[in-house]
Amino acid sequence: SQQGEEDPQALSIQEGENATMNCSYKTSINNLQWYRQNSGRGLVHLILIRSNEREKHSGRLRVTLDTSKKSSSLLITASRAADTASYFCASAHNTDKLIFGTGTRLQVFP
């Protein structure tokens, strides 16, 4: 399987805490993307980091990319109950097909 892997599979935290999820991929990439999925809904694009970038920010989101380790991390700072969702990384290779990871289920308790 070409699927990437994410860890942890599930994460439970309190509101106000930071949440970190990690993603690994298998072959060289053009970019890596992170998506969010609320239960029973479609995915929403959060952020894209290109292969020549090491860190990117968007609001409370911070993404890092380490191409030597073929890994990325997503940090959500000051989490809120509304951040409860599944988060997926997706790697873009030589075509525009994305290969999705297995996802991290985040639960934020009020």
Add this chain to the structure above:
Amino acid sequence: DGGITQSPKYLFRKEGQNVTLSCEQNLNHDAMYWYRQDPGQGLRLIYYSQIVNDFQKGDIAEGYSVSREKKESFPLTVTSAQKNPTAFYLCASSPFVINYGYTFGSGTRLTVV
């Protein structure tokens, strides 16, 4: 507002039936994709199309068929050859340019009865 629409939201299929899932976008995107998602798992690519009248198989195309007669539309047919079709199906589109994200529809949940 531009977006991507999937219908129906819920679909029930009897054994041996073919069913068709609709996906329409008004984003003027060139590329469209169909993914399957099983409970607690990631997305697996079924078919994708980068241009009208052309499409390619993804990782799990067996038992599925598609057409791309119009830029806006990319319907997916789940045939009777698909032995385990119960899943959540997601359609997506993109501009077919590197370094752009996908826009997803809200999904169709298919159940075999």
